[in-house]
Amino acid sequence: MLTRRIIVCLDVAVGRVVKGTKFEQLRDVGDPAELAVRYERDSADEVVLLDVSAYAEGRRTMLDVVRRTADKLSVPLTVGGRIRTIADVRQLLRSGADKVSINSAAVADPFLISRAADQFGSQCVVVSIDARRHTESWRAYTHGGSRITGLDVVDWARECVARGAGELLVTSVDCDGMREGYDLELLRSVRAVSRVPVIASGGAGTAAHVVAAFVDGMADAALIAGIVHDGITTIAALKADVAAAGIPVRLETAA
Amino acid sequence: MIATVLDFGVGNVHSLTRGLLSLGLSIEVTDNPREALASELLVLPGVGAFSAAARQLAPVREELRAALADGLPCLAICLGMQLLFHGSEEGQGKGIGLIGGCSTRLTGDRVPHMGWNTVATASPLLSDSQPMYFAHSYACRPNDPSAVGGWTDCDGDRFPALVQTARTTGVQFHPEKSGEAGRAFLRTWIKEVERCA
Numbered sequence: 001m002l003t004r005r006i007i008v009c010l011d012v013a014v015g016r017v018v019k020g021t022k023f024e025q026l027r028d029v030g031d032p033a034e035l036a037v038r039y040e041r042d043s044a045d046e047v048v049l050l051d052v053s054a055y056a057e058g059r060r061t062m063l064d065v066v067r068r069t070a071d072k073l074s075v076p077l078t079v080g081g082r083i084r085t086i087a088d089v090r091q092l093l094r095s096g097a098d099k100v101s102i103n104s105a106a107v108a109d110p111f112l113i114s115r116a117a118d119q120f121g122s123q124c125v126v127v128s129i130d131a132r133r134h135t136e137s138w139r140a141y142t143h144g145g146s147r148i149t150g151l152d153v154v155d156w157a158r159e160c161v162a163r164g165a166g167e168l169l170v171t172s173v174d175c176d177g178m179r180e181g182y183d184l185e186l187l188r189s190v191r192a193v194s195r196v197p198v199i200a201s202g203g204a205g206t207a208a209h210v211v212a213a214f215v216d217g218m219a220d221a222a223l224i225a226g227i228v229h230d231g232i233t234t235i236a237a238l239k240a241d242v243a244a245a246g247i248p249v250r251l252e253t254a255a
Numbered sequence: 256m257i258a259t260v261l262d263f264g265v266g267n268v269h270s271l272t273r274g275l276l277s278l279g280l281s282i283e284v285t286d287n288p289r290e291a292l293a294s295e296l297l298v299l300p301g302v303g304a305f306s307a308a309a310r311q312l313a314p315v316r317e318e319l320r321a322a323l324a325d326g327l328p329c330l331a332i333c334l335g336m337q338l339l340f341h342g343s344e345e346g347q348g349k350g351i352g353l354i355g356g357c358s359t360r361l362t363g364d365r366v367p368h369m370g371w372n373t374v375a376t377a378s379p380l381l382s383d384s385q386p387m388y389f390a391h392s393y394a395c396r397p398n399d400p401s402a403v404g405g406w407t408d409c410d411g412d413r414f415p416a417l418v419q420t421a422r423t424t425g426v427q428f429h430p431e432k433s434g435e436a437g438r439a440f441l442r443t444w445i446k447e448v449e450r451c452a
Contacts, residue, residue, distance in 0.1 A: 001372065001373060001408070002368070002370055002371070002372045002409060002410075003370060003371045003372065003386055004370075005370050005371065040434065045370070045371060067269070070267070070269050070270055070273075071269075071273060073270075074270075074274070074431070074432065074433070074434050074435075074437060074438065075388070075432060075433075075434050076388060076390070076429075076432050077270075090265070093265070093266050093267050093302075094267070094269070095267075095269070096267055096269035096270060097267060098267055098270070098390070098432065118304075119265060119304070120265050120266060120302075120303075120304075121265075121266070121302070121303065121304060121392075122367055122392060123367045123369065123390040123391060123392065124266065124302070124390075166367050166369065166390075166392075167367075167369060195364070195365060195366060196365070196366065196367065196369075197365055197367070197369045197370070220365065220369070220370065221370065250371040250386045
């Protein structure tokens with residue numbers, strides 16, 4: 001039986017994992033490769049490295065981080081942030097990323113999704129959608145949730161899938177960091193138009209929130225960050241609770 | 256032993272070569288299918304598009320099929336496994352044709368089939384209960400199921416996760432991405448290869 005995934009996201013700035021509001025008051029919390037491996041042992045199903053470097057100099061450093069992390073990691077690695085071109089995608093995959101996550105560049109040029117899917121296969125193209133609620137619907141945002149676009153999230157999700165996205169990473173900017181639960185209505189609305197897996201993101205505070213994302217939000221995977229980085233819980237503990245709710249998850253055997 | 260990894264030029268072969276190195280194998284990565292023919296142990300990696308890979312294999316296809324049928328040890332992963340068959344709905348070109356049948360698009364509710372799934376198997380290479388990592392939109396449909404050593408189900412679409420014929424092992428999942436379960440698979444597989452050498 002296909003299990004539901006719990007994916008851990010690490011924000012990386014110029015080679016180090018950081019915490020804090022994006023671009024502001026970043027605090028160094030460790031080495032990406034070391035933390036990724038620690039989360040693999042804690043039964044993370046996948047790891048996402050998100051490049052939040054404020055300057056372009058982060059790019060070359062990021063390739064090195066991807067290589068070092070891929071060297072040690074035995075679960076899938078997704079890399080996002082600052083991906084603008086097909087050459088960027090190729091470089092990241094050749095450095096050891098299994099998938100890339102594209103956001104702002106896909107909005108600026110939706111053909112980037114089609115070209116990446118054609119060349120590298122849909123299974124390595126994740127389109128990341130940052131959504132903010134606007135009364136009865138959601139609007140897509142770019143640049144870390146700071147810039148509004150003219151795109152309705154559900155319409156945009158449909159287009160991403162039609163263009164060959166292999167997964168949709170759907171983040172509620174409203175819920176992000178609040179730890180009060182995922183935006184379930186947003187997840188259901190995207191799920192209704194998407195044949196590809198949907199990853200819930202933004203708002204995880206407890207195992208009950210993750211369960212709700214799977215059951216009520218119909219998500220295939222749930223992204224978590226702060227609650228494990230801050231030591232509030234572990235992935236293994238989250239998974240035990242999710243399994244107890246009757247949802248199939250992978251429990252990593254000891255090495 | 257020296258494992259020759261045939262690089263189709265587009266995806267991540269880094270994780271695979273690292274996984275093989277940890278088994279104590281020496282690794283050669285090449286984009287030249289002639290070198291594949293001359294290898295001691297051939298690995299067909301799991302990333303790329305069917306038609307491009309089929310084009311790359313075309314000049315040596317007949318010889319490669321003969322070498323595999325004759326007992327060249329081979330591990331074929333994901334796309335590599337699909338290349339063992341005659342063709343694919345995914346794109347033009349011929350596969351190696353070692354196993355009869357073609358790949359067709361998955362029919363489940365959710366495609367790509369992405370994530371950790373179990374394999375129903377009696378093979379010593381795998382455990383029934385330990386999920387492996389899959390990431391694919393197409394699956395092999397063998398004419399004759401006798402080569403199939405394990406099946407996986409995705410939304411009611413049942414497809415081979417493990418095929419074995421001569422000394423070739425094909426897997427639809429990615430052992431190099433399947434954590435400890437994947438390492439265990441690779442360790443058992445290499446022992447089997449070495450035992451028969």
